[in-house]
Amino acid sequence: MTRSVVDHPAVVPDAAxxxxxxxxxxxxxxxxxxxxxxxxxxxxxxxFDLEIREGEFLSLLGPSGCGKSTFxxxxxxxxxxEGGELLLDGAPVRGVSKNIGVVFQNYALFPWLSVRKxxxxxxxxxxxxxxxxREISERILTTVGLESFADHLPHRLSGGMRQRVAIARSLxxxxxxxxxxxxxxxxxxxxREFLQGELLRIWESGARKKTILFVTHSIDxxxxxxxxxxxxxxxxxxxxxxxxxxxxxxxxxxxxAAPEFGRIRAQVAQILKEExxxxxx
Amino acid sequence: xxxxxxxxxxxxxxxxxxxxxxxxxxWADYDKYVYGTxxxxxxxxxxxxxxxxxxxxxxxxxxPQNIVTALVDGFSADGKxxxxxxxxxxRGLAGFLIATVLGIFxxxxxxxxxxxxxxxxxxxxxxxxxxxxxxxxxxxLFFGIGEESKIAIVAWAAFxxxxxxxxxxxxxxxxxxxxxxxxxxxxxxxxFTRIVLPAAFPNIFPGLRLGASHAFTALVAAEYxxxxxxxxxxxxxxxxxxxxxxxxxxxxxLGIIGVTLNLVLAGIEKRVTGWQLGIxxx
Numbered sequence: 001m002t003r004s005v006v007d008h009p010a011v012v013p014d015a016a017x018x019x020x021x022x023x024x025x026x027x028x029x030x031x032x033x034x035x036x037x038x039x040x041x042x043x044x045x046x047x048f049d050l051e052i053r054e055g056e057f058l059s060l061l062g063p064s065g066c067g068k069s070t071f072x073x074x075x076x077x078x079x080x081x082e083g084g085e086l087l088l089d090g091a092p093v094r095g096v097s098k099n100i101g102v103v104f105q106n107y108a109l110f111p112w113l114s115v116r117k118x119x120x121x122x123x124x125x126x127x128x129x130x131x132x133x134r135e136i137s138e139r140i141l142t143t144v145g146l147e148s149f150a151d152h153l154p155h156r157l158s159g160g161m162r163q164r165v166a167i168a169r170s171l172x173x174x175x176x177x178x179x180x181x182x183x184x185x186x187x188x189x190x191x192r193e194f195l196q197g198e199l200l201r202i203w204e205s206g207a208r209k210k211t212i213l214f215v216t217h218s219i220d221x222x223x224x225x226x227x228x229x230x231x232x233x234x235x236x237x238x239x240x241x242x243x244x245x246x247x248x249x250x251x252x253x254x255x256x257a258a259p260e261f262g263r264i265r266a267q268v269a270q271i272l273k274e275e276x277x278x279x280x281x
Numbered sequence: 282x283x284x285x286x287x288x289x290x291x292x293x294x295x296x297x298x299x300x301x302x303x304x305x306x307x308w309a310d311y312d313k314y315v316y317g318t319x320x321x322x323x324x325x326x327x328x329x330x331x332x333x334x335x336x337x338x339x340x341x342x343x344x345p346q347n348i349v350t351a352l353v354d355g356f357s358a359d360g361k362x363x364x365x366x367x368x369x370x371x372r373g374l375a376g377f378l379i380a381t382v383l384g385i386f387x388x389x390x391x392x393x394x395x396x397x398x399x400x401x402x403x404x405x406x407x408x409x410x411x412x413x414x415x416x417x418x419x420x421x422l423f424f425g426i427g428e429e430s431k432i433a434i435v436a437w438a439a440f441x442x443x444x445x446x447x448x449x450x451x452x453x454x455x456x457x458x459x460x461x462x463x464x465x466x467x468x469x470x471x472x473f474t475r476i477v478l479p480a481a482f483p484n485i486f487p488g489l490r491l492g493a494s495h496a497f498t499a500l501v502a503a504e505y506x507x508x509x510x511x512x513x514x515x516x517x518x519x520x521x522x523x524x525x526x527x528x529x530x531x532x533x534x535l536g537i538i539g540v541t542l543n544l545v546l547a548g549i550e551k552r553v554t555g556w557q558l559g560i561x562x563x
Contacts, residue, residue: 078460098466108461112479112556122465153556
């Protein structure tokens, strides 16, 4: 169902790499509740197809309310779906997978635990011995540049630092897949750009690149970070277009000024604009 | 409990410059005790003054110095008051402990399972609004006149505020924290004990303090009803024997127990929920 909008010779996204996540005909609906909602249902996702390859950085981009976060929650095992198929490593997704790390928009750090204990939470749950736990948290906190804040409580940190703790927390137990739900949306523009660079640096520093699903409504953010961008339609959401981002890595602030960057931005903006004008159903 | 507390020696960072206000707040703390002491002294003086000028009849309201004498007598080797403290304390604390365990456990259960909440709401509403005095005969019927019925009455009285506060506290726990824990691989038990409980603690504590005060109110009422020992029966028989200073000394001891218990709970609260200082305005 994916509309082909790639107007230059389509680059097959590294077909050699195996498919990590595969969603086919995914269907999700919510029961309407509350005053005046009637007793109908709202279709959130319909006919949602998406394949994400191993080690790929894919952004899911779309207007608010299009169901992009819903897909992320389904993949994270936090929500169920009504139809279609969702595979992780070829096996159906049922409930929470211990192989997926999730980063939420509002950090969702445990306020009563120190930064270190937050980072170690996933390891503790997995019964990792204390010494090893400490070693891992130390290393990851150094990676995200927060080693000197290990004993602080989260509320004493700035928003950007908190989100780095949250990223460290989901990386600590070394999941194959990292999903991020608009993680930088609540931050100021400068911090946001800084953390985008940080995220890429952390991702690229890994021994084996993790598969990343990054949900955002910012076109620039999606282009700067991703290998591919999946643009979603309005609700009920499905993937409308897949766009290859052919910017060389490692990316830096110069990447944002590259002609290719501007070209993709115009292209994505056009798709979103068309989508907005397709009659309100 | 299962909550990690942060070491007291927290190095302050450049992230939040809080230094300047520190000496001020220390002064404010100190202030509190000064004002408190002056207030108590003033209260005692007015009391004493009213007694000596005959404004208040010492037969009905014993002057403070006589109560002190009665206290000293009561706690002396052959005094009767000292022997009443332990039985009462034992009943009160036993009942309060039972109420705490049950209240928090059931509160978490009802607070986190919506079906249970909806199912039991009318019944729970009925019982929580029922006067404890109306239930005394029922408790006597079930548990007899001995220790058990008194402890049961105390537990019942303390249970409701603890249970209701816990239920609401659990309902108020941010869903995203539970989601985050689930994505980290946490199972049900871990989420209950390590996420929901600590997140709810700040709102459970007011229930515990209210429960403690209900516990000792109910205890005295239960002891008035009939007991061989205990502060309640001591106060009542002192009044019946027209030993008014002894009666007041019993009341003062009860008051001191109440204040002490509250201080202990406040101390525990500060330790357990210290992490939220600076997040909220408390």
